Amino acid sequence: QRLQSRYVARMPQQRAVIFKHQFEQEVLAAQEKLPQGATKIFLCDGHRSIWSYADNNTMYNDYEKLIDFFHTTEHLSKAGEALFGKSSDLGDVWYNKYRKKLLEDNDGVESVLRSMTYYSQNLPKSRQDTLEAERTFFMRNKERMSYADFLARGLPIGSGPVEAACKSIVKTRLCRSGMRWSRQGGQRILHLRCFVKSN
Helix, strand or coil, rough: CCCCCCCCCCCCCHHHHHHHHHHHHHHHHHHHHHCCCCCCCCEEEECCCCCHHCCCHHHCCCCCCECCCCHHHHHHHHHHHHHHHCCCCHHHHHHHHHHHHHHHCCCHHHHHHHHHHHHHHCCCHHHHHHHHHHHHHHHHHHHHHHHHHHHHHHCCCHHHHHHHHHHHHHHHHCCCCCCCCCCCHHHHHHHHHHHHHHC
């Protein structure tokens, strides 16, 4: 159950320096209200710059980290296409089997990687390259794919509220017909929007 949402939004900026500072202030303020020993989760999509930020920032050292499950399934789908071809019944069966394993088995990621290796022999070069990119994604992020464990503890595995915020905070307000914004003007609107949506 989501009890509260707090929003921060910035107009584009190199390396998002101001956004990160404001985001961290919101996180610290929220942490002060948490009971001792509360579970804290850093949950987002698989963008490498986000995880580089999270992994190299000591304020998240005691956070459990998870890649959004639905982002992971996009990569699983691409792996299935690389292994069996697009619109393949075998690929669909493979995808559904390993999607379920990721949700139910603590070693689901290892099962995915073993299966990729098993089926990868004799693939055309173009599909080998695609599969290698997907294998790299799973290898690099396997410590952040504890979906079965999170579900067993009643914890979220999807970053839907964050994805929805991109639309409700920014898109529906700043991207109306004919609108154009300076960085300063757009930022003033985003400040107001975040203030209202955060109650």
